[in-house]
Amino acid sequence: MAIQKKNGTEAEIETETGAETGAGQQARRGWMSLLARAPETLLLALWSGYGASPSFDWLRRPETGAVMVRGRMGGTGAPFNLGEMTVTRCALTLQDGTVGHGYVQGRSKARAEAAALIDALMQTGAASAVRRAILDPLAEAMATTREDRAARAAATKVDFFTLVRGEDG
Amino acid sequence: MYVAVKGGERAIENAHAWLAEERRGDTSVAELAVAQIREQLSLAVNRVMAEGSLYDPDLAALAIKQARGDLIEAIFLIRAYRTTLPRFGATNPVETGKMACDRRISATFKDAPGGQVLGPTFDYTHRLLDFKLTAEGEVPEAPTAEPRHEPTPHITEFLQGEDIIQREPESEATPGDLTRQPMSYPSGRDIRLQSLTRGDEGFVLGLAYSTQRGYARNHAFVGELRIGTVAVEMEIPELGFAIEIGEVELTECETVNQFAGSKTEPPQFTRGYGLVFGQTERKAISMALVDRALRWRELGEDDLGAAAQDEEFVLSHSDNIQATGFLEHIKLPHYVDFQSELELVRKLRREAGVEEVREAAE
Known part of the structure; x- marks a missing residue:
């Protein structure tokens, strides 16, 4: 894992080769994906509720940009460019050298910063506390929202029935 | 072609000030919040995101407010904003x-x-205006059923x-991007x-x-x-x-x-x-x-x-x-263009003897 000096530039943010493999990587992928999609008010409320404010140095200050979203022809064929979406990213390092990355949908720098700090803390001894205080409630709330929509959709599913025609048939 | 013309700064400033006032409308009516547009005019927001080619509901809602509901103007604002963003990369194709x-x-x-x-x-609605919507009121909760979890x-x-x-032929070829190549x-x-x-x-x-x-x-x-x-x-x-x-x-x-x-x-x-x-x-x-x-x-x-x-x-x-852009540019000053056309038509008319005919009639 690359450790950078304060306010490092983008060129200094190297690929964390070999930092994680297998299960570790899968777990990190899971929480980063959760943080990227988290609703802002909920994430910031949970983060401030957690109460930690670890000191850190920026490797990359929060910046907003776009990513080109791709689709596939016919849903399964060759890729094509669908359009862009906004993303905000940042990278930071805790005092012990742990690097946290924040990649979140939208333009909120506060969300990206919270995501990067949570990502960093999840790689430290604080992981299980952070998971309990932030990630679990976040995942639960997001699953509930999803379930609510799916339940509404399910109620609009058509039940076909065949009409019996004629009185004496 | 059109030629740059100086002057009109004050008129333009005042026009924009009036535009802002008209955008706000009657101040005795509550102002629209961007979040209200995002939540309650979501299909307009979706169109602006699709044609603005940038997925960001808050920005699209802001653009609609700024454009006074003119969706093409809102799309224009989104396209202009989009060009200011650095591109971080491309995603995997969505599944x-x-x-x-x-x-x-x-x-x-x-x-x-x-x-x-x-x-x-909207399918199967009767397309009758619903005057209940003119009054504020609670929306009854939509029914739910056992949700489906499998894809x-x-x-x-x-x-x-x-x-x-x-x-569909399978391929992982990098697609062309019309925002980057002519x-x-x-x-x-x-x-x-x-x-x-x-x-x-x-x-x-x-x-x-x-x-x-x-x-x-x-x-x-x-x-x-x-x-x-x-x-x-x-x-x-x-x-x-x-x-x-x-x-x-x-x-x-x-x-x-x-x-x-x-x-x-x-x-x-x-x-x-x-x-x-x-x-x-x-x-x-x-x-x-x-x-x-x-x-x-x-x-x-x-x-x-x-x-x-x-x-x-x-x-x-x-x-x-x-x-x-191309259509509306023709409303911008084309004084010099038009002046030369005017000269030309007058000359042609002279050559065709129009002046003489009129004089003879008088």
């Missing part, structure tokens, strides 16, 4: 087969696995089992789809309608229409693996069209494809029809000279920002 569907219908298979799910649709399979998968519908013709289907998905809804709808009325014969069935959210996944270079960086709402339409077969292909169904940001059903169906019409060359069909078959015509006129 619409894993979509969390709010709506999913098929006009071809009644008993499709996953069922016919209507979702929050909803694409309808075309079932036809593919029999090979009775054309397969257009050239003939273009690929990748560029055509990118152009159609951000194209003007009215224009694409009109072309699609023309194909239904016989200008490029292809009778389309809506094999499937689905609306819902998909995860957007991207490789993060500094991590060395992919994460979900967000989720987007999409509308996908797959049409099933008749095809008699060619020298190399047996008779089978062919497909048109539409995929658009947001809940944008009319646009996605239109896109699929026009996509299918534009595929005549690769399917070995005849060029019937229809507008919807003419790739250059379709692609060069589908962008409403290009169109409105």
Whole structure:
């Protein structure tokens, strides 16, 4: 894992080769994906509720940009460019050298910063506390929202029935 | 051409000040919040995101407010903003087969696995104005049922089992990007789809309608229409693996069209494809029809000279920002141009003896 000096530039943010493999990587992928999609008010409320404010140095200050979203022809064929979406990213390092990355949908720098700090803390001894205080409630709330929509959709599913025609048939 | 003219600064400033006042409207009426537009005019927001080619509901809502509800002006604002953003990269292609569907219908298979799910649709409403909406009031909660958790399979998968519908060739080729490279013709289907998905809804709808009325014969069935959210996944270079960086709402339409077969292909169904940001059903169906019409060359069909078959015509006129830019520039000062035309017409009239005729009449 690359450790950078304060306010490092983008060129200094190297690929964390070999930092994680297998299960570790899968777990990190899971929480980063959760943080990227988290609703802002909920994430910031949970983060401030957690109460930690670890000191850190920026490797990359929060910046907003776009990513080109791709689709596939016919849903399964060759890729094509669908359009862009906004993303905000940042990278930071805790005092012990742990690097946290924040990649979140939208333009909120506060969300990206919270995501990067949570990502960093999840790689430290604080992981299980952070998971309990932030990630679990976040995942639960997001699953509930999803379930609510799916339940509404399910109620609009058509039940076909065949009409019996004629009185004496 | 038009020539820069000095002057008018004060008039312009005052015009913009009045514009701001008109935008606000009657101050005794509460001001619209951007969040209200995002939540309550969400289909307008979706259109601005789709044609602005930038998925960000808050920005689209802001643009609609700023544009006083003029959606093409709002799309213009989004396109302008988009150019200021650095591009972090491209995502992996979204997997619409894993979509969390709010709506999913098929006009071809009644008993499709996953069922016919209507979702929050205008279909089957009576299109009668609802005066209850003029009064504020609580909305009764929508009924719920046991949610479905397994993914909803694409309808075309079932036809593919029999090979009775054309397969989409698998490919991981990097698609062309019309925002980065100038257009050239003939273009690929990748560029055509990118152009159609951000194209003007009215224009694409009109072309699609023309194909239904016989200008490029292809009778389309809506094999499937689905609306819902998909995860957007991207490789993060500094991590060395992919994460979900967000989720987007999409509308996908797959049409099933008749095809008699060619020298190399047996008779089978062919497909048109539409995929658009947001809940944008009319646009996605239109896109699929026009996509299918534009595929005549690769399917070995005849060029019937229809507008919807003419790739250059379709692609060069589908962008409403290009169109409105060129159209509206003619209202800007063309004094010098017009002066020279005026001189010319006067000269021609003199040469034609118009002056003499008038003098003689007097």
